[in-house]
Amino acid sequence: MALRIMLPSKANVGDIIHFSFAVRPGQTISGFEVMINGQKVRNAEFTLNRAKNGGANYIYNVTAPGIYQFQITPIGPAGERAEPRWNTLEVTAPGAA
Numbered sequence: 001m002a003l004r005i006m007l008p009s010k011a012n013v014g015d016i017i018h019f020s021f022a023v024r025p026g027q028t029i030s031g032f033e034v035m036i037n038g039q040k041v042r043n044a045e046f047t048l049n050r051a052k053n054g055g056a057n058y059i060y061n062v063t064a065p066g067i068y069q070f071q072i073t074p075i076g077p078a079g080e081r082a083e084p085r086w087n088t089l090e091v092t093a094p095g096a097a
Contacts, residue, residue: 009089011062017089019058019070032058035069062091 011017034044047059062068068089074082 009087011089011091012094013062013065013091014094015062015091017060017062019060019072019087033071034060035071036064037066062089065091065093065096067091 032044032046032048034041034046044060049057049059058070058072060070068091070087070089071084072087073084076082
């Protein structure tokens with residue numbers, strides 16, 4: 001198991017966030033989950049574009065201030081789930097310090 005530590009990125013409400021993930025041959029990316037301030041967003045709306053190599057490009061529009069956490073999970077050809085990848089995003093209202 002590898003430990004990944006992500007420093008928070010910063011964005012403003014209304015920004016469009018892009019995530020791109022490469023994968024090993026035979027894997028795909030799935031299991032996109034969003035949490036805001038520790039609460040899971042039900043039916044998070046995002047756009048997914050699959051790359052030819054099985055990678056994924058996610059596009060998400062941040063709509064409220066808070067600490068966003070995005071979890072993306074690689075899935076192998078037999079359905080086995082690899083270690084989730086976490087990303088943290090600090091979102092502030094426009095004009096906020």
